[in-house]
Amino acid sequence: METIHDMRLDQTTDSVAAEMPGIQSGAYLLELSLDWIVLRASENAHHLLGESHVTLVDEPLGRFVQAEPLHDLRNLFSRLSGTTGIARAYRVRLTNDPDLFDIAFHLAHGRVLLEAVPSARQGVGEAFGTVGGLIAGLEGTSGDALLEGGARRMRALTGYDRVTLTLGGERIESSRGALQMGSHDIDGLPTIVSDASAGSVGVFPRDAEESSAEEALLRGLTQDQAKRLADxxxxxxxxxxxTCDGESGEFVCESRSPRPVNFEVHAAAELLAQMFAMTLRIDALNNG
Incomplete structure (x- = not known):
């Protein structure tokens, strides 16, 4: 029966695979129920938990994760419930294997999306430690200079080659060297793209009728998105x-070369963006 099942998986049509987003290569995804039953798992999950993705589905996550990290993750989850935020844990050892992982998870359509990547080499806290100083450097600036300063500081924090800040009808760019058109006109890009040329890994079962995987931070790219980024x-x-005064803004950071996923840098960038929005608000009040 298992052989027949595996053959059927291999025969999944391209159209179904396209409809069900995967996870970017090098990352892992578990789609969990609210009581932490594994509903779907990326097909590389054996590198994360030491068990086949087929084995994981419909089982409690606690069967495969050590008690202490599971307890810590569930405590984080209890504080996350009812919010739209992202919880993160760093340098987590999930199993008896010595490898460490950084983990991000959030709620999406009544499910828990848990994403994991190998832990970053640099020490935890380095990115967060720079945010206060970067924001302090904006003191005394206003108007376009404030927007330009925000884009420059986001580039300094993240280390990407170009950062474009959009807010309302404004678009401000800070870049190191010339890049081509960029990603601004490509619809539906995931929050983080580590390497546009690296491909993606399927999520099992691929023919699931319900899924929240399209909300994953590291959702796989479509072929069209990957081609347009390459171009x-x-x-x-x-x-x-x-968001600032009800108006949506965004920093888009782009790199010519692949960038390993760093959930701490992402969290620090979110904090910088929030503090920058507050700075914009204060500037508007002072000059309104």
């Missing part, structure tokens, strides 16, 4: 939206 010379993207 523009962009290999990695980090999108950081924010």
């Amino acid at each position: 523009s010379g962009v290999r990695a993207v980090l999108r950081v939206p924010f």
